[in-house]
Amino acid sequence: xxxxxxxxxxxxxxxxxxxxxxxxxxxxxxxxxxxxxxxxxxxxxxxxxxxxxxxxxxxxxxxxxx
Amino acid sequence: xxxxxxxxxxxxxxxxxxxxxxxxxxxxxxxxxxxxxxxxxxxxxxxxxxxxxxxxxxxxxxxxxxxxxxxxxxxxxxxxxxxxxxxxxxxxxxxxxxxxxxxxxxxxxxxxxxxxxxxxxxxxxxxxxxxxxxxxxxxxxxxxxxxxxxxxxxxxxxxxxxxxxxxxxxxxxxxxxxxxxxxxxxxxxxxxxxxxxxxxxxxxxxxxxxxxxxxxxxxxxxxxxxxxxxxxxxxxxxxxxxxxxxxxxxxxxxxxxxxxxxxxxxxxxxxxxxxxxxxxxxxxxxxxxxxxxxxxxxxxxxxxxxxxxxxxxxxxxxxxxxxxxxxxxxxxxxxxxxxxxxxxxxxxxxxxxxxxxxxxxxxxxxxxxxxxxxxxxxxxxxxxxxxxxxxxxxxxxxxxxxxxxxxxxxxxxxxxxxxxxxxxxxxxxxxxxxxxxxxxxxxxxxxxxxxxxxxxxxxxxxxxxxxxxxxxxxxxxxxxxxxxxxx
Numbered sequence: 001x002x003x004x005x006x007x008x009x010x011x012x013x014x015x016x017x018x019x020x021x022x023x024x025x026x027x028x029x030x031x032x033x034x035x036x037x038x039x040x041x042x043x044x045x046x047x048x049x050x051x052x053x054x055x056x057x058x059x060x061x062x063x064x065x066x
Numbered sequence: 067x068x069x070x071x072x073x074x075x076x077x078x079x080x081x082x083x084x085x086x087x088x089x090x091x092x093x094x095x096x097x098x099x100x101x102x103x104x105x106x107x108x109x110x111x112x113x114x115x116x117x118x119x120x121x122x123x124x125x126x127x128x129x130x131x132x133x134x135x136x137x138x139x140x141x142x143x144x145x146x147x148x149x150x151x152x153x154x155x156x157x158x159x160x161x162x163x164x165x166x167x168x169x170x171x172x173x174x175x176x177x178x179x180x181x182x183x184x185x186x187x188x189x190x191x192x193x194x195x196x197x198x199x200x201x202x203x204x205x206x207x208x209x210x211x212x213x214x215x216x217x218x219x220x221x222x223x224x225x226x227x228x229x230x231x232x233x234x235x236x237x238x239x240x241x242x243x244x245x246x247x248x249x250x251x252x253x254x255x256x257x258x259x260x261x262x263x264x265x266x267x268x269x270x271x272x273x274x275x276x277x278x279x280x281x282x283x284x285x286x287x288x289x290x291x292x293x294x295x296x297x298x299x300x301x302x303x304x305x306x307x308x309x310x311x312x313x314x315x316x317x318x319x320x321x322x323x324x325x326x327x328x329x330x331x332x333x334x335x336x337x338x339x340x341x342x343x344x345x346x347x348x349x350x351x352x353x354x355x356x357x358x359x360x361x362x363x364x365x366x367x368x369x370x371x372x373x374x375x376x377x378x379x380x381x382x383x384x385x386x387x388x389x390x391x392x393x394x395x396x397x398x399x400x401x402x403x404x405x406x407x408x409x410x411x412x413x414x415x416x417x418x419x420x421x422x423x424x425x426x427x428x429x430x431x432x433x434x435x436x437x438x439x440x441x442x443x444x445x446x447x448x449x450x451x452x453x454x455x456x457x458x459x460x461x462x463x464x465x466x467x468x469x470x471x472x473x474x475x476x477x478x479x480x481x482x483x484x485x486x487x488x489x490x491x492x493x494x495x496x497x498x499x500x501x502x503x504x505x506x507x508x509x510x511x512x513x514x515x516x517x518x519x520x521x522x523x524x525x526x527x528x529x530x531x532x533x534x535x536x537x538x539x540x541x542x543x544x545x546x547x548x549x550x551x552x553x
Binding site: 004005008010011014015018024026028029031032033034035036037038040041042043044045 | 108125128129133134136139143146147167168169172174175176189191192193398451
């Protein structure tokens with residue numbers, strides 16, 4: 001893993017914790033959604049380039065069945 | 067009318083979005099079209115004359131404060147918030163998301179204003195994935211590697227946007243002039259889709275011996291391959307243009323070329339826009355049905371292992387395209403028909419596609435054999451169990467043990483789908499509908515979930531030959547609608 005990706009992995013872990021808290025507290029504010037978006041952007045940087053073109057169910061768990 | 071089109075994937079997908087943009091502008095000449103793309107791929111859309119305003123998704127800039135301090139995400143969140151606010155303040159009448167990533171669905175939701183009509187992946191009020199239109203749900207359920215879709219992505223984009231494409235919409239670069247040049251794109255977006263350099267060497271030698279002028283194109287990383295070939299074959303009929311062409315330069319080259327040979331990648335999509343036929347080397351995990359060439363007369367040679375595709379076979383296909391002869395038996399021909407754009411010449415099994423066309427497009431019910439029937443009976447059985455457990459939970463919310471059983475039932479259904487692939491499109495539809503249940507009271511969510519199992523039971527029963535029961539034919543959206551009358 002490159003040094004840049006190592007840094008982003010730390011950030012991703014931090015954002016995963018934050019978004020879990022937001023889900024637990026049912027905080028569905030705009031600010032909260034921006035945190036979710038940022039988490040996905042960080043994840044895209046770490047994933048192999050081709051993954052972002054795929055159907056999102058192949059790797060993402062941000063949308064469990066309700 | 068203000069329309070936003072979102073395309074956050076790579077150059078090939080940006081080029082595949084052009085026909086839709088052209089059709090929207092043709093059908094709504096007064097519309098103001100906004101196009102959101104990644105900043106690093108902005109060059110791919112430089113010639114999109116129908117776009118009135120470009121927005122650039124600049125993730126590198128937003129992430130730069132994080133790179134300095136990985137724990138500090140505040141600055142990035144503020145910048146992202148400003149960007150989303152600026153877009154939302156445009157109050158778009160229509161937002162069409164043509165990408166399928168989580169980031170695109172969150173952004174679509176963030177830029178949606180009160181009166182925006184949204185098509186494509188977005189998020190519901192509790193941030194679960196929400197897919198409002200049937201065409202995007204078709205994509206989610208049936209498109210991708212190991213699935214059976216045969217519609218080209220440009221036709222799926224058109225279905226999502228709700229427009230009909232004309233042949234002229236596919237032309238991005240008019241003014242085609244023919245020469246004797248064959249353009250070879252040596253690389254691919256990833257190495258496992260690229261053809262080996264020794265095979266290129268052999269092919270290019272055959273082309274030069276036959277009197278063609280050959281131009282090699284590609285990104286800077288393909289330079290060692292081109293240098294090796296030029297060192298071996300160097301002559302005035304061979305030109306190395308690797309790393310020297312922007313997309314607009316490539317368009318000029320391809321507008322004059324007889325043919326492009328290369329992977330299912332960015333240059334092939336430029337050739338599509340320039341009306342230049344392609345011999346597409348569809349190597350590794352690629353589905354040419356969805357992303358292959360669209361110019362009539364193009365061909366596809368598909369091969370799971372790149373080095374197994376021999377230069378002799380590629381050369382024969384080039385000759386058959388140039389001389390408009392019958393393609394060799396392993397090639398798929400782009401015959402100019404739509405929305406299934408290729409004649410597979412009997413090379414591909416169609417069991418799963420038959421199920422898809424029955425399920426979505428009103429085609430005849432596919433025949434089932436005894437093995438299919440055995441799996442259908444198992445689906446019917448587990449649907450019964452699911453219905454009993456859901457009804458038990460509905461009568462008493464404290465009885466949660468049945469919910470774990472339902473999770474196991476879904477696992478069983480997934481295994482059945484993987485085992486009997488001809489039935490799998492029905493299961494994929496079911497899972498997509500179940501996932502797409504909107505937020506609501508516990509009772510509403512339970513009712514919709516029950517409807518999904520009832521739909522699955524009804525539809526698999528129908529496949530087996532049982533009479534259709536419309537009262538059970540619900541799905542969470544009220545009906546199992548057809549995507550459109552495209553077939």
